[in-house]
Amino acid sequence: MESSSPTVVHPGLSGAERASADALTAPVSRETRDAFDALGDDEGSPLANELIATERLRQELEASDFPRPRQTRVFAVSNQKGGVGKTTSTVNIAAALAKRGANVLVIDADPQGNASTALGVDHHSGTPSIYDVLLDDTPMAQVAQRCPDIATLWCVPATIDLAGADIELVSVVRREFRLHDALVELLDGPGKRLDYVFIDCPPSLGLLTLNAMVVAHEVLIPIQCEYYALEGLTQLIKTVEMVRRHLNKTLEVSTIVLTMFDGRTNLAREVAQEVRTHFPAQTLAQTVPRSVRVSEAPSHGQTVITHDPHSSGAVAYTAVAREIAVRGAARPDEGVHQ
Numbered sequence: 126m127e128s129s130s131p132t133v134v135h136p137g138l139s140g141a142e143r144a145s146a147d148a149l150t151a152p153v154s155r156e157t158r159d160a161f162d163a164l165g166d167d168e169g170s171p172l173a174n175e176l177i178a179t180e181r182l183r184q185e186l187e188a189s190d191f192p193r194p195r196q197t198r199v200f201a202v203s204n205q206k207g208g209v210g211k212t213t214s215t216v217n218i219a220a221a222l223a224k225r226g227a228n229v230l231v232i233d234a235d236p237q238g239n240a241s242t243a244l245g246v247d248h249h250s251g252t253p254s255i256y257d258v259l260l261d262d263t264p265m266a267q268v269a270q271r272c273p274d275i276a277t278l279w280c281v282p283a284t285i286d287l288a289g290a291d292i293e294l295v296s297v298v299r300r301e302f303r304l305h306d307a308l309v310e311l312l313d314g315p316g317k318r319l320d321y322v323f324i325d326c327p328p329s330l331g332l333l334t335l336n337a338m339v340v341a342h343e344v345l346i347p348i349q350c351e352y353y354a355l356e357g358l359t360q361l362i363k364t365v366e367m368v369r370r371h372l373n374k375t376l377e378v379s380t381i382v383l384t385m386f387d388g389r390t391n392l393a394r395e396v397a398q399e400v401r402t403h404f405p406a407q408t409l410a411q412t413v414p415r416s417v418r419v420s421e422a423p424s425h426g427q428t429v430i431t432h433d434p435h436s437s438g439a440v441a442y443t444a445v446a447r448e449i450a451v452r453g454a455a456r457p458d459e460g461v462h463q
Contacts, residue, residue, distance in 0.1 A: 201341035210384035221446035223278035233283035245426035248282035304336035
């Protein structure tokens with residue numbers, strides 16, 4: 126006797142929600158694209174459609190290739206405006222790339238130490254940190270710590286000592302090149318197999334940010350999709366131009382990531398359009414939505430990539446990471462300059 130599939134009852138759900146739940150548990154027909162294909166985009170609630178789109182994208186990314194760069198790519202992640210998702214973007218892009226097998230180093234150059242917190246590494250006062258590298262010539266390999274969640278992700282932590290570094294560096298010889306010299310030494314030695322280095326800069330254009338731009342080959346700018354998004358960006362671009370003219374001829378703004386995007390609002394769409402109009406080549410296609418999971422992950426000492434890999438924030442940052450990887454594979458000249 127031929128058996129039939131059992132009926133799954135979903136008490137308390139509306140018709141559309143029941144249809145969404147049934148699609149998640151239904152077997153996939155050979156004629157359908159995936160488990161969600163039975164649902165038309167107009168049949169479920171907007172939330173259900175969003176969840177389906179996120180899961181489809183996650184599955185697509187799981188099957189995608191993340192090409193490794195031919196040489197180490199060094200990013201300064203910078204925006205002097207605070208609260209734009211700079212540290213969040215740094216740690217989650219780094220974690221997403223590392224999860225796909227890349228060797229990634231995050232240098233926490235922000236005295237707040239938020240990147241160190243998100244990556245779950247020790248950064249209490251007295252811990253060997255980027256401060257010791259910049260001021261005491263400590264080799265970077267001696268202060269780097271492995272992220273406990275991802276084997277191919279390391280972090281050079283920041284401690285509260287870094288708060289006075291901008292002032293202390295003023296009188297130091299080669300003050301703009303302290304990070305450059307330390308990173309070149311690392312990449313010539315124990316870090317020669319690193320694929321990516323992300324430097325999380327403080328929300329200012331002081332000596333710490335300048336050190337990052339002197340050693341970086343690329344600048345990654347997170348831009349919040351809100352009213353003041355472009356305010357101050359002109360000054361940041363001028364700083365990049367100044368560094369390129371006088372200190373680092375290979376520096377360029379290569380990547381702009383639109384963060385905290387809410388496609389339901391006209392404002393977010395208008396800001397995104399304005400950024401894409403001014404920086405069409407640099408702005409990534411993938412945007413990063415507001416996400417509770419992204420915000421709560423650091424409280425667990427994790428990135429959202431490991432905290433909740435199925436969340437919209439994790440999927441978005443993974444898509445951003447892949448776009449960065451694919452763009453990098455097409456670059457003719459990568460890597461840290463000597």
